[in-house]
Each structure stands twice: as structure tokens, then as C-alpha cells.
Amino acid sequence: MWKALFSLSSGAAILAGLLAGAPSAAAQALDIGVIKTVTGSVTVVRGQNSIPATPCMIVLVKDSLVTGKDGSVGVVLKDNSTVSLGPDSEISFQDFQFSPGEGRLSWVSRFVRGTAVFLTGIIGKLSPQSVRVETPVATVGIRGTRFAIKVDE
């Protein structure tokens, strides 16, 4: 009897430990990737702030990336997708959820203008219907792939 109780409570302790880890997991969920390449003028727009982009900078959900006339930038996201932009381009990462364990998978970007190359990663493999790029003229859905868009409305 006591032994049974003991093993129950140690199980509860493990669960409590996992739950205690939850807030940091939630904070990490905002962090969706990292900037790997930067050329020329590139800005991360985060809420009201515009921050000059640098390699190794973390990208958060809802961030926009904006390149200048001489700019280009490359990003790797948590599901191993990559996105790169040419000059005079702008994209925002509207939604990004990568929790395969809980079945939460989603990647929605809004590509406003310029040129971009996309390589879809694990979300595109596990749940291609959850990947979407919205542009002012059309929306792109994917089946695990690499593609490029130019928008000059």
C-alpha cells in the first residue's frame, strides 16, 4: 500500500516538474527561427520597433523582415524550413506552430513585395495543408517543396 502511494506521488512529482517547464516552453514557442545570412540593409520589424538584422539574431512569430535596395537575408526556421529574400522585399511571419508531439503544426506567411525563395521543412512534410504564403495577388499552398515568388503588384 505505502509502496503504491510512494510510486504515485513520485509520478506526480515528474508531472509537476514537466508542468513547471511549461512557461519556458511557451516563451520558446514565440522564437521561430534564426537569421543566418545578411547582406546590405535588412531590418526586423517587431511591433513598434525596427531593429537592424544581424546573423544569429532570433526571429519571433509576428516579426516582419524588410530588405533595402542593396539588401538580402536568409532565415532558418525551427522546422528546418528556410526563407530568403532579395532586395526591396518584405515578409511577415503571421503564424508558426511547431509541436509535432501535440499535433500543432502551422506556418502562415504574408509576403508583401519583392522576391523570396522558400524551402519547406518538417511542417510541410507532416502537414502540407498547414503551410500557406499569402500575397496581395494570390495565396500559395504547397506539397513539400522549394519555390520562389516575385510580387511587384
Add this chain to the structure above:
Amino acid sequence: MVLSLALCACSTAPKNVFLLLPNQDGSTGAITVENKAGSQVVSRPNDASYVKDAATAPTGPATMEKPDIDKVFGDALRAQPEPPLMFILYFDTGKDALTDESKKVLDSILPAIKSRRSTSISIVGHTDRVGRREDNFRLGFDRAGKTRDFLVESGIDASSVEVFSHGEDNPLIKTEDEVPEPRNRRVEVTVR
């Protein structure tokens, strides 16, 4: 400068281009380009669909020539990051001890992190289905944690490393419960 502006103004290059590229491994997927006027599937590499505006249907796919691809997308293509590298380490049953072969793989992760100057490394621990699901969740963490400790002790910044466990829920090889499967007792390290 004036000349190049003049050339741009004369150019009849399409304004909105949706181009399917081959994957680096030679395979190709497909894209669907859709707006309220219509929808188009592009499924051959280097085919593109063009869209005049939001009220006009996407065109049928047409091949985009290599020089045109480079002219339009060259800068964005050159800015593509290297794809992330994945390493798989295998473990002895029920333990957080690496198999002998996997110790060599572990050693090869360090140079990869350095050459990419990676600050984004994820470590995911997995188990087979022997034992209770909760215990396996914890065992997955132990295996991932052990791998993290090795990297940090070897000089990798701890803030660059994230640790997860999928326990027995994400097998490489699907099995019935309680079946030992060495290929599922693993840690996956992704270096971005």
C-alpha cells in the same frame, strides 16, 4: 544608374511570378496558386504561374528559362541559408548510455556546429515502447540532456541548445507496445 532605370522601365518582365524550384536532392513537390478568380497547380520544376492582379486568375504553368530565373531571383537564391544538418545518436536499452558507434557521431557534431557558427541547436530524445509511457518520456529527456551536457562541456554555449523529449510517441520504426527496437532508442540533434 539612369540607364538601368530606363531599362527597367522598358522591361516587360511579369510583375507577379510563382515559380516551382527543384529540391536540392533533385525531387520536386508542387505548389497551388489561388485567388478569387481561379486556381493553378504548378508541378514541374522551373515552371511558373503568373498573376496579373488579385482579380485575374493565375496563368497556366510555363517554363521559366534559367537566365530569367537568375535575373529575377538571383539575389534571393544566393541568400538561401545552408539547410540544417541532422545527426542521430543511438542508445543502449533502458539507459542514457550511447552505443559505441554513436560516440563517434557525437564527436562529429562539434565541428559541424563550429563551421556553421550555429547558435540554434535542438536535441530531441526518443525511446522505444518498452516500459511505461511516462517513464519513456523521462528517459527521452535523460538521453537528450546527456547529449546537451556533452556539447556544453565541449564549449558550446548552453543558450544555443534546446532540449526536448518525444518519449515513445515519435518512433522511426512503428512497433506494438513493449517491443524493443534499437532504431527508436535515439537522440536527434539538429544544427541550424
